[in-house]
């Protein structure tokens with residue numbers, strides 16, 4: 001067996017490298033690779049301890065009931081969790097420092113305590129007094145949540161085994177450490193080992209465990225991605241620092257649909273639910289402004305309307321700029337290429353700026369046509385009809401492909417007062433939504449019928 005030398009681990013993605021380098025070739029992060037002590041080799045040649053309990057087999061047809069879930073009463077949170085909190089589940093909540101994760105989870109703990117769960121909040125970042133002050137500001141001073149200001153994992157597990165809470169919040173996983181692991185607090189080994197122990201506690205005792213993970217920039221501290229595979233549910237709390245809107249998004253969920261979003265607004269009294277996100281994302285929209293289109297999207301199980309804004313201007317630089325906020329830059333490049341090759345509208349020598357209003361990030365290909373519509377509208381300096389929503393996927397040939405849930409998109413559009421929709425031909429839509437359908441076969445036909453261009 002090879003002698004265990006030092007190992008080099010990426011703090012972004014956890015990849016192990018044989019030697020140090022400035023850039024991780026697994027995830028592309030710069031300056032994220034650090035030396036860590038090798039994992040302690042176990043005593044050689046141990047035999048598995050004999051268990052007297054055999055594993056239990058059941059039939060596929062077994063009618064065992066799924067574990068009961070608890071609702072917090074915060075609708076946006078319950079939906080993102082897949083319909084409430086599942087006992088024994090391990091949940092990671094990642095996000096930028098200062099975005100409001102502690103506020104969200106303190107409010108969640110108080111809400112679950114109100115639903116009858118025994119809740120423990122372990123803060124490794126702040127003293128109990130600070131957490132109490134925050135609770136006071138949020139009007140939760142009387143909530144039945146127990147606090148511990150602790151970072152020693154062994155001490156925390158001993159307390160949890162004695163207390164047997166229904167819900168444990170660990171804020172944050174990067175501050176937890178155990179002296180059984182021979183590396184510094186915040187290192188990949190410490191963070192993984194703590195997550196492993198806490199997820200194991202969740203399974204063993206049937207408690208739900210929430211791990212808060214800061215998205216780190218420096219690369220010294222392990223990021224939340226290194227524990228994503230160890231938990232049942234991964235949620236990210238997103239938002240632009242200047243905006244008061246926050247989005248809780250599930251990127252992995254063993255107990256519900258992924259890609260579900262919950263929308264919150266940061267107020268003086270903490271995070272408030274946003275019941276009608278479409279109205280929020282469309283507020284402040286200048287109707288009949290060139291360079292704007294309204295996309296009828298689906299986020300998780302819910303339709304959401306959002307404004308897409310584009311600005312196209314002659315570039316003073318030899319290399320024209322392409323800047324995107326809230327969407328995929330590679331996808332934008334593809335649509336610009338299709339526009340040039342299939343519609344005959346080049347963007348050469350033009351700077352292109354694309355923005356999804358309200359701070360939402362969109363990943364659906366269904367947004368292609370809405371993006372193209374905003375770009376065309378900006379390029380031709382002609383506004384789209386103010387009462388129109390747009391959706392559809394664009395293929396490399398320039399043809400438009402129907403997308404899923406056409407009817408839900410149209411219903412949401414009708415609910416918000418839109419009376420027409422531009423969408424791909426052969427979309428499965430029943431009549432009677434009250435929205436006039438303008439179906440188009442390809443991007444050239446769309447450009448021609450809307451702007452007389454191409």
Ligand SMILES: [Zn+2]
Pocket residue numbers: 010011012013014015024025026027028029032
């Ligand atoms: Zn990496």
